[in-house]
Amino acid sequence: MPYPESLKKLIEKVVATRSARVERKKNGQEFPPLKLEEREPVLRNFHPDFIKGTRRSIKIGPSKGYAISNEIVDLLEAKSRVNPYLVNLLDPDFETDVLIIGAGGAGTAAALLAAENGAKVTIATKLRHGDANTMMAEGGIQAADKVGKDSPYYHYLDILGGGHFVNDPELVYTMVKNAPDALRWLEGMGTSFSKYEDGKMKTMHGGGTCRKRMHYAADITGAEIMKTIRDEARNHEDMINVIEFAPAVEIALDDQGRCAGAVLYNLETAEYQFVKAKAVIIATGGSGRLHIQNFMTTNHYGATADGIVMAYRAGVPISFLHTVQYHPTGVVFPEQAEGILITEKFRGAGANVLNIHGEQFVYEREPRDVEAACIIRECSPDGRGNGVPTPTGKFGVWLDSPMIEMLKGEGTVRKEFPGKHILFRRFGIDISVEPMLIHPTLHYQNGGLDINNKCETNVPGLYAAGEVAGGIHGENRLMGNSLLDVIVFGRIAGAQAAEYIREHGESGTGNLDHVKHYNEEVEAAEIDEDRIAPMILPDYSNPEVRKKQLTKDYFGTLS
Amino acid sequence: MTEPSETTVDSLVPIFFMGKRYDVPASLTIQKALEYAGYQHIRGCGCRGGVCGACGTVFRTPGSYKLQVGLACQTVVQPGMHLMILPFYPGNRSSFDIEQMNGTGGELAALYPEIFKCIGCNACSQGCPMDIDVMHYMAQAIRGDLAGVAETSFDCIMCGLCASRCPAEEVQFNVAILARRLNARHGIIRAEHLHERVKEIDSGKFEEPLRNLMNKTTEELKELYKSRESEPQMAEEDWTPEDSRYV
Numbered sequence: 001m002p003y004p005e006s007l008k009k010l011i012e013k014v015v016a017t018r019s020a021r022v023e024r025k026k027n028g029q030e031f032p033p034l035k036l037e038e039r040e041p042v043l044r045n046f047h048p049d050f051i052k053g054t055r056r057s058i059k060i061g062p063s064k065g066y067a068i069s070n071e072i073v074d075l076l077e078a079k080s081r082v083n084p085y086l087v088n089l090l091d092p093d094f095e096t097d098v099l100i101i102g103a104g105g106a107g108t109a110a111a112l113l114a115a116e117n118g119a120k121v122t123i124a125t126k127l128r129h130g131d132a133n134t135m136m137a138e139g140g141i142q143a144a145d146k147v148g149k150d151s152p153y154y155h156y157l158d159i160l161g162g163g164h165f166v167n168d169p170e171l172v173y174t175m176v177k178n179a180p181d182a183l184r185w186l187e188g189m190g191t192s193f194s195k196y197e198d199g200k201m202k203t204m205h206g207g208g209t210c211r212k213r214m215h216y217a218a219d220i221t222g223a224e225i226m227k228t229i230r231d232e233a234r235n236h237e238d239m240i241n242v243i244e245f246a247p248a249v250e251i252a253l254d255d256q257g258r259c260a261g262a263v264l265y266n267l268e269t270a271e272y273q274f275v276k277a278k279a280v281i282i283a284t285g286g287s288g289r290l291h292i293q294n295f296m297t298t299n300h301y302g303a304t305a306d307g308i309v310m311a312y313r314a315g316v317p318i319s320f321l322h323t324v325q326y327h328p329t330g331v332v333f334p335e336q337a338e339g340i341l342i343t344e345k346f347r348g349a350g351a352n353v354l355n356i357h358g359e360q361f362v363y364e365r366e367p368r369d370v371e372a373a374c375i376i377r378e379c380s381p382d383g384r385g386n387g388v389p390t391p392t393g394k395f396g397v398w399l400d401s402p403m404i405e406m407l408k409g410e411g412t413v414r415k416e417f418p419g420k421h422i423l424f425r426r427f428g429i430d431i432s433v434e435p436m437l438i439h440p441t442l443h444y445q446n447g448g449l450d451i452n453n454k455c456e457t458n459v460p461g462l463y464a465a466g467e468v469a470g471g472i473h474g475e476n477r478l479m480g481n482s483l484l485d486v487i488v489f490g491r492i493a494g495a496q497a498a499e500y501i502r503e504h505g506e507s508g509t510g511n512l513d514h515v516k517h518y519n520e521e522v523e524a525a526e527i528d529e530d531r532i533a534p535m536i537l538p539d540y541s542n543p544e545v546r547k548k549q550l551t552k553d554y555f556g557t558l559s
Numbered sequence: 560m561t562e563p564s565e566t567t568v569d570s571l572v573p574i575f576f577m578g579k580r581y582d583v584p585a586s587l588t589i590q591k592a593l594e595y596a597g598y599q600h601i602r603g604c605g606c607r608g609g610v611c612g613a614c615g616t617v618f619r620t621p622g623s624y625k626l627q628v629g630l631a632c633q634t635v636v637q638p639g640m641h642l643m644i645l646p647f648y649p650g651n652r653s654s655f656d657i658e659q660m661n662g663t664g665g666e667l668a669a670l671y672p673e674i675f676k677c678i679g680c681n682a683c684s685q686g687c688p689m690d691i692d693v694m695h696y697m698a699q700a701i702r703g704d705l706a707g708v709a710e711t712s713f714d715c716i717m718c719g720l721c722a723s724r725c726p727a728e729e730v731q732f733n734v735a736i737l738a739r740r741l742n743a744r745h746g747i748i749r750a751e752h753l754h755e756r757v758k759e760i761d762s763g764k765f766e767e768p769l770r771n772l773m774n775k776t777t778e779e780l781k782e783l784y785k786s787r788e789s790e791p792q793m794a795e796e797d798w799t800p801e802d803s804r805y806v
């Protein structure tokens with residue numbers, strides 16, 4: 001919907017200050033960035049990671065005592081969705097060499113490499129192949145490949161600085177070293193990167209880079225990569241079988257504690273089915289749909305931390321989940337587009353961030369966590385209370401996109417940001433004329449399952465890659481390193497799993513004993529017994545309708 | 560959870576989902592309106608942001624004979640609309656080995672000979688939610704202009720709505736991605752610097768500097784981090800750093 005009168009009135013205040021702001025920008029007069037010592041208090045008081053009472057220690061499992069977001073702990077302190085005593089693992093519904101759980105970027109890259117190394121692959125995925133955060137990435141993918149001006153050395157330093165110097169050095173080393181080859185692999189498959197005439201890749205800066213190493217495919221880099229590798233997977237139907245709408249719910253282990261497959265839930269027939277596999281790769285991505293602290297999210301519909309839950313029950317520890325990445329600029333109006341990411345590039349192109357009075361209150365290119373905290377401070381009634389109220393009772397601040405037209409010429413917004421221009425136009429808002437109303441939005445799961453540089457977990461035959469894994473990005477990921485992560489580690493996981501099955505052959509008969517034990521632990525710890533996990537899909541259905549969903553026992557497809 | 564529609568104070572309008580009436584807030588998208596009605600989507604819902612193509616929808620509005628299409632996550636409900644979500648559309652797809660090809664229009668035509676049956680009716684372009692001139696890229700495909708197809712179809716989200724409207728039974732989106740891949744692989748010059756850098760890495764050039772970094776204390780790393788030389792925002796492509804030891 002277009003802006004209502006109330007917001008149009010407030011936009012007048014933005015217009016009133018615009019020409020002076022443009023003048024200042026043109027003269028190089030920026031709003032003063034926070035000094036290092038000024039960042040700290042804003043973060044501590046307003047960044048969601050620091051809010052008291054939003055984290056708690058996990059009571060059970062391999063990372064018992066680790067304090068992370070309540071919403072994730074709720075899922076870890078929950079019982080299985082399925083009765084582990086009833087699932088028949090003796091009679092598998094499917095058999096495969098490598099089972100890959102999740103068909104986003106990491107899962108698909110893993111499938112291609114496992115198949116290339118001779119393994120038969122089954123991918124089980126929750127939604128369709130490619131319905132994933134990878135499809136949504138816009139900005140770009142990093143790699144230090146500009147010979148003579150950049151190198152893996154600087155890429156490594158940038159990643160550590162971004163991650164607060166606590167990243168796992170082996171993982172970072174592995175990623176930066178394999179980055180150029182990952183790009184070459186994508187290029188060779190026919191990914192349309194933006195290039196110069198002579199074939200050189202175009203690159204730009206991202207937050208926290210000291211060299212321009214962000215490669216991109218216009219403003220839909222993730223979609224371009226995802227569409228290309230998915231298409232390639234479809235060229236190998238003899239080796240790669242994709243089962244859609246079949247989320248995994250539990251990992252199965254054999255009597256030696258090796259991974260032996262997984263239990264899938266057929267979302268349409270409501271059956272639980274067992275896939276026997278010699279090795280399993282978890283590539284289930286992130287968890288934005290948990291709406292941590294009630295934040296809206298940029299993530300796709302299936303981002304519900306399932307892989308973490310399953311692997312944790314099977315004994316895999318977790319790390320770096322104590323920080324969560326909030327993107328400073330998500331749409332807060334119109335409600336239909338709520339949470340959708342507005343890329344950093346708008347601010348890079350010069351758009352100011354403004355409060356209800358049309359005034360600047362933050363330099364628009366602070367690091368993500370600082371920018372987000374400043375916006376929350378401006379909106380929060382406990383902060384400065386200068387947020388712009390939306391018709392649905394939320395608060396936001398203006399991102400003054402029309403400025404870009406004045407700075408870089410008429411038509412720039414439409415040309416440089418076609419995706420967002422069309423998105424808003426559908427709702428009757430022309431962002432080259434009217435500013436956007438934004439608020440920080442839940443974006444990325446910085447941590448996850450513990451892996452080593454071969455993507456191995458501590459369970460033999462169980463691998464993890466992509467957003468579900470932790471350690472690479474430390475406490476804070478930089479833009480463009482996640483797409484890189486999923487390609488580099490997805491490929492490694494695929495190749496390693498194929499090698500593992502060559503060495504180890506068949507897994508033994510699968511069992512769910514660890515799930516039985518875990519359920520008992522949940523009971524012993526006196527945790528609310530009604531909670532079950534993984535979540536699989538968020539439920540946005542009308543609570544009024546849900547109150548009337550009173551079936552005592554469901555049969556058939558209703559679950 | 561924050562996503563739902565519950566907070567909107569809004570007048571209710573009737574919509575007909577597969578013929579059945581629900582009264583939903585007038586400002587919601589089709590996707591959220593169905594959730595308001597009590598559905599938990601399984602199919603027909605992916606990114607919720609107009610980029611994945613999971614939620615193609617066919618609808619008619621009162622007083623018009625016209626069949627319209629759009630994305631459920633991007634289209635606001637209209638009073639009295641009749642709709643059906645098309646979460647899947649069967650599409651012909653030909654397999655290929657990109658390594659063995661040369662990137663010619665002839666190769667594309669051999670894999671999708673049906674492109675020549677396009678009758679130029681433009682139904683595909685009219686329905687494309689990404690405003691892509693689909694008919695135009697099909698004409699480019701027929702002419703063998705792969706670079707043209709690649710450019711025109713670049714934003715395609717593979718929702719299948721064009722195919723659903725096509726009297727000639729074309730699968731435009733598969734033609735388009737084949738053209739884009741062939742063009743990127745064979746039509747455009749490969750990035751030489753990537754190749755060179757991979758060779759440098761394989762030869763062990765960065766091994767020692769990286770291993771050194773890995774063994775540094777946090778304090779030492781912080782110093783190195785702070786003293787990094789930054790490529791200026793406005794620098795041209797041929798910019799080089801003063802310190803060239805590690806590049």
Ligand SMILES: Cc1cc2nc3c(=O)[nH]c(=O)nc-3n(C[C@H](O)[C@H](O)[C@H](O)COP(=O)(O)OP(=O)(O)OC[C@H]3O[C@@H](n4cnc5c(N)ncnc54)[C@H](O)[C@@H]3O)c2cc1C
Nearest residue numbers: 102104105106132133134139140248285466467480482483
């Ligand atoms: C809007 C947006 C913009 C972004 N922009 C950038 C960017 O510019 N640069 C960058 O580097 N990164 C970016 N990121 C981050 C990056 O896109 C993701 O972190 C990355 O793509 C994750 O890839 P993945 O393969 O690990 O997970 P995903 O791509 O999310 O794939 C996970 C898959 O697993 C499936 N799945 C989940 N649970 C189950 C289950 N139980 N069983 C079976 N399947 C399951 C999901 O349905 C999905 O298909 C962005 C993210 C978002 C959301």
Ligand code: SF4
Nearest residue numbers: 687715716718719721
């Ligand atoms: S070209 Fe076809 S498949 Fe692609 S976005 Fe348009 S309608 Fe959808």
Ligand code: SF4
Nearest residue numbers: 677678680681683725
């Ligand atoms: S709808 Fe089919 S026949 Fe008509 S122009 Fe498009 S591709 Fe050609």
Ligand code: FES
Nearest residue numbers: 605606607612632
């Ligand atoms: S849900 Fe992805 S395009 Fe609508």
